[in-house]
Amino acid sequence: MDRRGSSGDTTVHDAIDDYLRYKINADGSVTTMRSPLESFADHCKDDRGVECVGELTDQDIRAYSEHLYDRVKIDEDLAASTAGSYFAYVRAFLSWCVREQHLEQNPANTNTAMDPLPEDDGKRKTQYWSDEDRTQLVNYATKRVDMALEGTIRTDPKAALRDRAIVVMLDGTGARGAELFADPKDEKRNGLRWSDIDFEERMIEVYGKSREYEEAPFPASVHSVLERWYDYLEPPTDEWPVFPTGHYGSKEDVLTDALGAKRVNEALESRDDAGKTAVLDRLHREHEVPPPSISKEGVRRLLKRLTDEANIDPDGDYDYLTLHGARRALGRDLYAEGLSEKAQEALRHNSIETTHEAYSDISMKDVSDTIDDVRG
Template structure:
């Protein structure tokens, strides 16, 4: 590889991560390699910026471990294959090796066991979950029944929570939206969850911060999704467009949002005035008074809710997950559209960059069709 050393007269330690990535890509002989590695390494640059890591020499094995954990989270959410996540990590390790050789860093933290601890195991897509059509029907029926029970007081569940959870399941099942697009990512300050300002019921669109960090990606809202969103919005009556569609009911998290906005001293003084009002109710009153939105539920919390709902609905899920995962709904929707001969509609619904990506994701359906056709032809001949 034709490595070009840092410019003469400039201390290699002064190069930012972004500058170092640019120099590394420039050093590659192949245009194809540059094109392939640019997106993953730009992602690493963004990671470093979010974590306020200015130069390659500042990186530790703990930082690289955090990057590996983000890759694992993306894999868990269905945004990256395990093989892709591991490849992205390999690109970062190669880049940091370049930094060491060109005196921009003393060591390569991506070579350590700690750095690689959280990388997903590359077992292929054999264990990727697809909700079955029956499971989808079961969970949709259950969350509707659960809401009715909550409204009638037959179960000890807050109706607002039942509304929220039903809306969550319907959006997952009917839109193909990714969990990372709907919920709060505690490791990414830009992914704070969808709000009511992101909903356009008239034009049947939900705007999300999509894969590839693209703002305002359009998620189509079929009638079933629009109806539950409209019903939940009228019930929630959010005071502003900043209010999350899937709010957290954690007292600690909601109070922290208020304290971050108006100061902990002001909040403490106001709480001295609450009298006999329950602290949770008083906190909600303050959030509305100061127009401070509560946080959205996290991706992890959404997975916990789906596990709880799967158990309550007595749905048998015989795989390594043991419950209906958020991304399994997206795969089921894509498979249904693809199997119906609507490959381009599947691409649109899943927002794949190319039809090739859609074909690759559902190639097993073509294989099954081919196998069935072989059986039919041979039966006629024999």
């Protein structure tokens, strides 16, 4: 791809280092800004193929805005106000790059770049799966499997088993949605594969927020459910997604790319009484062409449906049990038991300070209870 405005070989990462070293004087500001700016640099390099500052365009910054939007609206692991702050850090950094002649103009100062940013209504939306709600959801997902196998509901047993595995995996591992499910905007996030799961060591390998592979916990409660799902699914290769999509068009597209449109169409035309989806599933298996993984957005819609069907009315700012609410709940339960370091390890936070900040409300409640005990 041809790009405009190159003024040298200064990388985004190197420019950020210079910016924080020479321009930002307050230590607190450096600490606050470094992580978001380095994440921006990683996004440019890994998602856009842009390593040097002079190559950046407003389309690259727009892609970053879309990334922030997804984190707020789909992953639900970022507040809209925080997304706005992160974008402001990037825009200020790029203004400095213009002054340093790394760029001719600031690509963040355009409507194109800023349009995807989520609106900030002044409220930070958070949710934790409560013990009652998570138990009700897991129980309903299990009951749904039984009813599907019995034929008392119009749900495919394979879909019901997959959906229960999704719920239990979210509930028990603390993994992010982006680490388990596909992100159509990020080719490196194509969903968890069976090769990423180690049943013996009770560990899963995920492509983490750091954009490096990380080890995540795989407790016994998840192990047994996933093992049953594996036995039912019988994936023909270890590269099969753990949570295949049920989306017809996505499966057909992958097969067309692998086998050619003519071959796929011929199989569909000669299917006799078999359904079209069954024909696609057979082609995937016969030719060992893995179907796509379910997407983060697909799981978000699933959780909305399951929350409604299970008659769950969650506390907090959302009317359904969110993907990130499960992760927060696991960390909360560990942190509340005084296991802050275990919470950090389970959630794979870079520092214990991040964990303390995430659960500051619990920490302050503990202080308040201690005051009551001492003064009581």
